[in-house]
Amino acid sequence: MSKNLVIVESPAKAKTIEGFLGKDFIVKSSFGHVMDLSKTHLGVDIENGFEPQYEISPDKKKLVAELKKTAKEAEMVWLASDEDREGEAISWHLFKALNLKEEKTKRIVFHEITKQAISRAIDQPRGIDTHLVSAQQARRVLDRLVGYELSPLLWKKVKPALSAGRVQSVAVRLIVEREDEIKNFNVTSAFRVTAQFVIQINGTEHLVNAELPERFETAQMAHLFLESCFGAIYTVHAVEKKPGKKSPAPPFTTSTLQQEASRKLGFSVANTMRVAQQLYESGKITYMRTDSFNLSDLALKMAQNEISERFGAEYVKIRKYTTKTKGAQEAHEAIRPTYLNKAEVSGNADEKRLYDLIWKRTVASQMADAELERTVVTINISTNINQFIAQGEVILFEGFLKVYLESTDEDNNDATEGLLPPMKKGQQLKLNEILATERFTRHPARYTEASLVKKLEELGIGRPSTFAPTISTIQKREYVVKEDRPGEKRSFKVLQLVHDKIKEKTVNENTGQEKAKLFPTDIGTLVNKFLLTHFESIIDYNFTANVEKEFDEIADGNKEWNVMIKAFYKPFHEKIVSTTENAGKFSGEKLLGVDPVSGKNVFVKVGRFGPMVQIGDTESEEKPRFSGLRKNQSMDEISLEEALKLFDFPRTVGIFEDKEVSVAIGRFGPYVKHNSQFVSLQKTDDPNTIEIERAIELIEAKRNKESQSTIKEFDQEPELKVLNGRYGPYISFKKKNFKIPKDIAAENLTLEQCMSIVKDPDNTPKKSFFKRKTK
DNA sequence: CAGTGAGCGAGCTTCCGCTTGACTT
Numbered sequence: 001m002s003k004n005l006v007i008v009e010s011p012a013k014a015k016t017i018e019g020f021l022g023k024d025f026i027v028k029s030s031f032g033h034v035m036d037l038s039k040t041h042l043g044v045d046i047e048n049g050f051e052p053q054y055e056i057s058p059d060k061k062k063l064v065a066e067l068k069k070t071a072k073e074a075e076m077v078w079l080a081s082d083e084d085r086e087g088e089a090i091s092w093h094l095f096k097a098l099n100l101k102e103e104k105t106k107r108i109v110f111h112e113i114t115k116q117a118i119s120r121a122i123d124q125p126r127g128i129d130t131h132l133v134s135a136q137q138a139r140r141v142l143d144r145l146v147g148y149e150l151s152p153l154l155w156k157k158v159k160p161a162l163s164a165g166r167v168q169s170v171a172v173r174l175i176v177e178r179e180d181e182i183k184n185f186n187v188t189s190a191f192r193v194t195a196q197f198v199i200q201i202n203g204t205e206h207l208v209n210a211e212l213p214e215r216f217e218t219a220q221m222a223h224l225f226l227e228s229c230f231g232a233i234y235t236v237h238a239v240e241k242k243p244g245k246k247s248p249a250p251p252f253t254t255s256t257l258q259q260e261a262s263r264k265l266g267f268s269v270a271n272t273m274r275v276a277q278q279l280y281e282s283g284k285i286t287y288m289r290t291d292s293f294n295l296s297d298l299a300l301k302m303a304q305n306e307i308s309e310r311f312g313a314e315y316v317k318i319r320k321y322t323t324k325t326k327g328a329q330e331a332h333e334a335i336r337p338t339y340l341n342k343a344e345v346s347g348n349a350d351e352k353r354l355y356d357l358i359w360k361r362t363v364a365s366q367m368a369d370a371e372l373e374r375t376v377v378t379i380n381i382s383t384n385i386n387q388f389i390a391q392g393e394v395i396l397f398e399g400f401l402k403v404y405l406e407s408t409d410e411d412n413n414d415a416t417e418g419l420l421p422p423m424k425k426g427q428q429l430k431l432n433e434i435l436a437t438e439r440f441t442r443h444p445a446r447y448t449e450a451s452l453v454k455k456l457e458e459l460g461i462g463r464p465s466t467f468a469p470t471i472s473t474i475q476k477r478e479y480v481v482k483e484d485r486p487g488e489k490r491s492f493k494v495l496q497l498v499h500d501k502i503k504e505k506t507v508n509e510n511t512g513q514e515k516a517k518l519f520p521t522d523i524g525t526l527v528n529k530f531l532l533t534h535f536e537s538i539i540d541y542n543f544t545a546n547v548e549k550e551f552d553e554i555a556d557g558n559k560e561w562n563v564m565i566k567a568f569y570k571p572f573h574e575k576i577v578s579t580t581e582n583a584g585k586f587s588g589e590k591l592l593g594v595d596p597v598s599g600k601n602v603f604v605k606v607g608r609f610g611p612m613v614q615i616g617d618t619e620s621e622e623k624p625r626f627s628g629l630r631k632n633q634s635m636d637e638i639s640l641e642e643a644l645k646l647f648d649f650p651r652t653v654g655i656f657e658d659k660e661v662s663v664a665i666g667r668f669g670p671y672v673k674h675n676s677q678f679v680s681l682q683k684t685d686d687p688n689t690i691e692i693e694r695a696i697e698l699i700e701a702k703r704n705k706e707s708q709s710t711i712k713e714f715d716q717e718p719e720l721k722v723l724n725g726r727y728g729p730y731i732s733f734k735k736k737n738f739k740i741p742k743d744i745a746a747e748n749l750t751l752e753q754c755m756s757i758v759k760d761p762d763n764t765p766k767k768s769f770f771k772r773k774t775k
Numbered sequence: 776c777a778g779t780g781a782g783c784g785a786g787c788t789t790c791c792g793c794t795t796g797a798c799t800t
Contacts, residue, residue: 009794032794039789059795086793140791147790154789161788168790277795289793465792607780618781626780650778666777678777723800730800739798 002026005074006108007067007094009081012281013113017080020115026074028067030081034060035093037140042148044141050562050569052141056097068098076104078125083109084329085555089136092128112296112333113286135555141565142166142547146538149576150531157579157586158530159523159606163477167462167470169531169539172479174455175447176520176528185443189492190215191222191436195388197234197379197429199421206421208429210379210388215439219493219504222436225386226497229434232383236427244372244393248364248400250293250321251334254464255457257288260361262450263407265353268482268516269449269468275350276335283338284345285358289464290332291457293321295362299333302340303366311402317368326460327548336362360404367400375420379429392420409451438492446517449482461544478610479524487513522611522635526588534579538572593640600624602643604635611635613643630665654692661695663687674699714751722746722754731757 004025008014011029018027035054037043045051056064071077077100079091091107094100106125110117143166150164193212198205216222252260257276261267267275276288295303300318307316323330337359345355372395379388395401423429447455453467462470474480490511496503520528531539547568553559589605592613600616607614609628616624627646629638650664650673659675670687672679672695679702681687685694711729712722720733722740729746731738731754738757740746 011795030794031796033792036792037790082793090793136792143791145790149789151789155787163789165790167792281795463792465794470791605780609779612780614780623781628779664778668777671777673778676778680777732800 003075004078005067005070005076006078006080009087009090010287012283013287016113016283017118020118026070028070030067030090030094031060031063033057033086033090033093034064034097037144042144044144046569050141050565052137054093054096064097067094071098071100074104076106078122079105079107079128080109080121082331083111084331085132085136085139085551087331088129088132089140092130092133095128111292111294111331112298114296114298116298117296129555131557132555134561135551138551138554138561138564139547141561142568145565145569145572149573150535150538153576153580154527154530157583158527159608159610162523162527163473164527164531164535164538166538166544167456167466168473168477168479169528170459170461170541170544171452171456171470171474172520172524173528173532173539173541174452175474175480175518176525178444178447179520179525182443182446185441187440187443189438189440190217191219191493191495192439193222193225193434193436195234195379195434196432197390198432199423199427199429201421207432208377208390208421208423210377210390212386212388214386216436219436219438219495222495223502223504225384226434226436226495226502228384229381229497230383230500232381232431234388234429234431235380235382236423236425236429237378237380237387238376239423239425240376240378242374242376243396244374246370246372246399246401248319248367248369248404249361249406250319251295251336251362251365252358253291253293253325253334254289255291255453255467257335257358258453258467259409259450260357260407261354262448263409264357265350266516267350267354269453269471271350272354273468275354278347278351279345279355279358282347284342284347284351284355285338286334286336287332288335290330290335291323291325291328291464292330292332293323293334294330295334295336295365299336299340299362300366303363306340307363307367311367315367315399315402317399318366321365325457326545329463334362361406364400364404367403368397370395370399370401371397377420377423390420392418394419409445409448409454432498434497436495436497438494440490440492440511446514446519448517452518459541459544460548474524477523478521479527480518480520482516483514483519484516485512485514485519487511522588522629523606525636526586526606529588530586534575534583588635590635592638592643595644602640604629604638604643606635613638613646615644615647628667631669648688651687653690653695656692656696656699661692661699663690663695672698677702711746712749714754717751717755720751720754722749 002025006017006021006025006027007030008017008027009030009032011031014027014029018025021027034056036057037052038055043053045053079094081087081090095105107128108121108125110121147163147165151162154162154164192215195210197208197210199208216225258269258272261272262269273288276285279285280288304316304318335358337355340362343359345352372393375392375394377390379390381387449471452471456462456467475482487510489508491506491508494505494507537543550559550564554561554564587605587607589603592602592604594600595602595615598615603614605612605614607626611629613627613629614624616622618624625647629635633642650662652660652662654661656674661672661674663670663672665687668680670681670685672681679698681690681698709724710721711724714720720731723730723732729740731740740749740757744753
């Protein structure tokens, strides 16, 4: 047995390090945290100094038992989790869970996975930093208290199964408030004036595009300006040249990788992380959850070699980037290729594309600045005092631009400024045309997944390991939807001046179309309003930054962790109690109008199952009628007429086989119901007009399909069927599904065999995957 | 996987941060 056991957080890291350390060392992974607060309880003993009630995480029991055994046999255990708050806590939890002895345990840290860094770490062991552990404990307990006291309040006051938390609720707030800004945005237009000139150089024509710095508010003013240019002569007033430079972006962190993969490759943040994980596990890149810009000396040396070999020594500029991110913990390197001399890797298309991006970004970060020359030409108009300005940019030395340029979130409408033909002061230019084009102000952009991550990181909210899960949580809770929206037609005016004549025309454009943007739902908006009303301090954009300061004080040993928690908890919990007692249901109820048929009030509100319309007052004797909103409707925008239309369903369309056939609209769209069987309508069917003949057709089509997917049925047990599904044959019994052992052919199954499979408790379908809320 | 929505009440839902496999209808 090995003398030394080293425990790190990630198995891929364990494998690499084992290679460095030799046969006296065995390296294992903890797979992250091994202990946590119990999921089913609050897990914090409020009365007893907020003592956390830890347990070994259920999915880590087996692993901990194995580690315990290995640790017992080792002479020394080296706890090598990451050097940050969470990593320190992992070491401490391992110490407790594995029942380690102080004299047999050492704590080591390293930021880079290199042989040198690890040898150095082994030479400089230390003890577990209890202050840092306390800081983590404060973080953990605070998040638990906020999450597990706020969420149940939402269940009571708004809707069951909702959630709130320090991170997710701020993410939702950002999206809701951005939507408000957009709603309140006042679009104005102005006329932008551009001119196109032609000059002859050695017999060939060159075009010069120039713009007027002023804009005109109305078409009339633009027209007046164009008139004032009648008969004008255009002369170059000045040619000004200025040197400029561009510098490369720093190497990737998790958030910048997510942003660039979104902008350049169109990846969702979850996809970026999935692909990066594959690259990491196959040893192609360094760790992908990091907030550090740092590159190891080894990597810098590789970059230097690579750049000078590929492009020449003048392209090399080794740089050290420092982080500006709030609360960055920098336990890892930046995300970079493991071997910079590999510009390409094997793998699927996504892996290749993401790797290419990482390679370019890393290499470019160590390259020279690009050197530019910016040219500004001002052009006089003989008939008025205005001046046109033409701008050009010439790259004198490409530098890092040879490899990579970071994208921006703003779509660049202005064409990139290219080379201007040579011009001289006093030179006359021939005018092609002048255009005055109506342009509109644009509302702030809706968030994409990646731009939301960027914003959260700026606010210091969330960590590299939680950005992607947070984005998915707020969508799973249906606070936010990621959607495409088509946009609308808009017309604008263009005035054109050619040969001293002005032509005016109206042009159409499509505006406001959105792709994969985040929109708040009615529920997201309502929950945000609730939290803003009663718990503004928690969803304050500075809340995390402020508590982080206190965590730092705890880590420095200048504050007791439970003193901090107590100070936070007292007013927070009082607010929970008072809101529980005093606040009524928070349903966002809004009176839409009066139902002309019954004369009753019509409301929209959020009910137990989401947004709905209610006809009749809640307090009235007669039970109100209810109907859920359709997927594309919102409480904010629905009209009385649309609301009333929802009550046209369920609609009886006729009788088939002595049973009623009806049409209704459910969670998954319109369907036909017959004899307690459901059949979805096709996209081409209109639920408002569909008739009995077509309904029967759909019912029979479904029966036909079902009989084809049925492999076996048993007369003795009508509830048991062997069916053919997406993942191959399976057994269905009383609405539960069971796997068939691989060594048995489905068509040969007997009733007895089926029953024994169904009755075997080992085969009980796993519950966690049947969560109904996930779509 | 489809119907619901008051009242009654049991039992369920939930946080953030660290890590990967498991393997669903």
